[in-house]
Amino acid sequence: MKRYARLLSAQLRLSFILAAQYRADFFIDGFIEVLWTSTALVPLLIVFRDRASVAGWSFGEALVVVGFFTLLQAVLEGSVNPSLVAVVEHIRKGTLDFILLKPADAQFLVSTSRFHPWRSVNVVTAGAIFVFAFRTLGRAPSVGSVALSLGLLAAAIGALYALLLLVVSTAFRAVRIDNVSELFVAIFDAARWPSSVFRGVARFIFTFVVPLALMTTVPARALLGVADGLEVTGAAFGSALLLVIARWVWLRALAGYSSASG
Amino acid sequence: MSAARSVRALSALLRVGALEALAYRGQMLVWVLASTMPLIMLALFGAVAHEGPVGRYGEPQLVAYFLVTFIVRQLTSSWVSWQINMEVRDGTLSTRLVRPVHPLLAYAAEGAAAAPLRAVISLPVAIVLLVAVGWRELSSDGAIWLLFVASLVGAWLLSFFVSASIGALAFFMESSVKVTDVWLAVFFVFSGYLIPVALFPARIQAVLDYLPFRYQVGLPVELATGVHGRAEALALVGRQWIFVLAAGLGMRALWQRGFARFSAYGG
Numbered sequence: 328m329k330r331y332a333r334l335l336s337a338q339l340r341l342s343f344i345l346a347a348q349y350r351a352d353f354f355i356d357g358f359i360e361v362l363w364t365s366t367a368l369v370p371l372l373i374v375f376r377d378r379a380s381v382a383g384w385s386f387g388e389a390l391v392v393v394g395f396f397t398l399l400q401a402v403l404e405g406s407v408n409p410s411l412v413a414v415v416e417h418i419r420k421g422t423l424d425f426i427l428l429k430p431a432d433a434q435f436l437v438s439t440s441r442f443h444p445w446r447s448v449n450v451v452t453a454g455a456i457f458v459f460a461f462r463t464l465g466r467a468p469s470v471g472s473v474a475l476s477l478g479l480l481a482a483a484i485g486a487l488y489a490l491l492l493l494v495v496s497t498a499f500r501a502v503r504i505d506n507v508s509e510l511f512v513a514i515f516d517a518a519r520w521p522s523s524v525f526r527g528v529a530r531f532i533f534t535f536v537v538p539l540a541l542m543t544t545v546p547a548r549a550l551l552g553v554a555d556g557l558e559v560t561g562a563a564f565g566s567a568l569l570l571v572i573a574r575w576v577w578l579r580a581l582a583g584y585s586s587a588s589g
Numbered sequence: 590m591s592a593a594r595s596v597r598a599l600s601a602l603l604r605v606g607a608l609e610a611l612a613y614r615g616q617m618l619v620w621v622l623a624s625t626m627p628l629i630m631l632a633l634f635g636a637v638a639h640e641g642p643v644g645r646y647g648e649p650q651l652v653a654y655f656l657v658t659f660i661v662r663q664l665t666s667s668w669v670s671w672q673i674n675m676e677v678r679d680g681t682l683s684t685r686l687v688r689p690v691h692p693l694l695a696y697a698a699e700g701a702a703a704a705p706l707r708a709v710i711s712l713p714v715a716i717v718l719l720v721a722v723g724w725r726e727l728s729s730d731g732a733i734w735l736l737f738v739a740s741l742v743g744a745w746l747l748s749f750f751v752s753a754s755i756g757a758l759a760f761f762m763e764s765s766v767k768v769t770d771v772w773l774a775v776f777f778v779f780s781g782y783l784i785p786v787a788l789f790p791a792r793i794q795a796v797l798d799y800l801p802f803r804y805q806v807g808l809p810v811e812l813a814t815g816v817h818g819r820a821e822a823l824a825l826v827g828r829q830w831i832f833v834l835a836a837g838l839g840m841r842a843l844w845q846r847g848f849a850r851f852s853a854y855g856g
Contacts, residue, residue, distance in 0.1 A: 524636035
């Protein structure tokens with residue numbers, strides 16, 4: 328365990344040293360991330376121009392969901408995506424073998440291989456959105472709600488990581504579709520709205536198949552202080568289940584991997 | 590080069606482009622499936638319209654709007670700026686320069702050649718559209734549909750010219766990929782791709798008339814869904830083609846200057 332903590336800190340240090348070489352990117356990447364966040368905000372501003380609620384959510388409440396979406400996107404763009412996309416590249420070039428030879432868990436090594444700190448600027452944007460949302464609502468969240476939503480956020484990050492690992496594991500079989508992670512990022516875009524705007528098949532899919540609801544809507548409901556026990560345990564259990572499945576699929580994919588030569 | 594040879598070269602380029610698109614059909618399918626944004630927007634606006642119409646749009650109109658948007662974007666998007674950036678950086682642009690065809694013509698042919706396959710992939714969406722809302726929400730005027738075709742060609746050219754212009758910036762700076770990102774974000778919001786232009790406050794709409802974004806996606810969609818009369822439609826398509834012309838001239842100027850610098854690297 329201690330060894331892995333040391334490994335993680337080494338990998339993080341390396342990423343930060345790399346990022347420090349491209350300091351100008353901090354402003355450019357930061358600006359672009361903030362600009363993209365506004366593509367989630369403008370439709371809400373338009374929709375709430377002449378009504379007080381949409382699918383049971385007020386403007387301020389919907390903003391809290393966008394806040395969690397922005398936060399998760401920062402995690403996705405800043406740490407999960409860069410590392411796992413590199414796996415696809417490793418498989419294609421045959422360099423995955425070098426990682427498999429190293430005396431540490433391969434999943435850990437690939438998952439922590441690359442961080443883009445500059446792309447995490449949106450953590451700050453998300454904070455601003457939360458502040459704006461609760462000012463709009465005219466109240467502050469209770470300490471208990473904040474704690475619960477932080478726990479659910481951790482579960483959401485776990486689920487996000489597990490889903491992307493599942494997607495990446497398909498690259499062992501379908502090497503030619505190297506943009507498959509783009510598809511996941513595109514589907515994740517649906518998490519920007521409260522899950523109740525989706526109806527019929529879409530709602531079922533986003534709750535049980537690609538559980539976007541547990542990633543942004545449930546933490547948002549927790550922060551707003553309206554989440555019930557069923558949602559919270561469902562989110563925690565769902566996230567844990569996804570992580571177990573992803574680990575199992577990853578190990579199976581590795582077992583079937585015959586490296587570039589085979 | 591004679592006109593006949595140009596035509597022969599162009600048809601060969603189109604054939605190669607179509608075969609390439611077919612060879613990488615798996616990737617193409619993923620790109621098409623990844624263009625989920627109009628459908629995500631449909632979910633939000635659909636939920637809103639379920640409770641009451643949004644501006645002039647009721648639920649069926651919004652379904653038609655966003656499904657047509659999905660198709661129009663598939664047929665008119667251009668990703669040439671990424672390609673140019675890559676080829677300027679790794680030097681493969683040089684091999685294009687020794688060929689007797691202008692690189693821009695080659696890029697355009699490759700892009701256009703992918704359209705048929707994209708059309709085939711978009712076909713299921715078109716069928717869903719017809720089944721879900723029928724012809725009722727689409728224009729029933731033949732003249733409007735002719736203008737729609739003109740606006741679709743205009744939208745494709747405009748997207749290509751803009752993308753190739755941003756790509757040409759790679760001659761002047763290290764990489765213009767981030768310029769593309771900025772353009773795309775603004776384009777998404779103001780082109781009608783995420784939000785029908787008619788839903789913006791009147792003041793913003795007035796500004797959007799004089800920006801290129803709406804003419805890249807919004808206009809063809811508005812024509813197909815029959816929100817404009819003939820005279821208005823003609824005026825809008827006319828304005829679109831002024832933007833096409835301006836963007837084309839801008840692209841030519843940027844390329845001429847950029848080329849001079851590119852050769853200056855000494856290859």
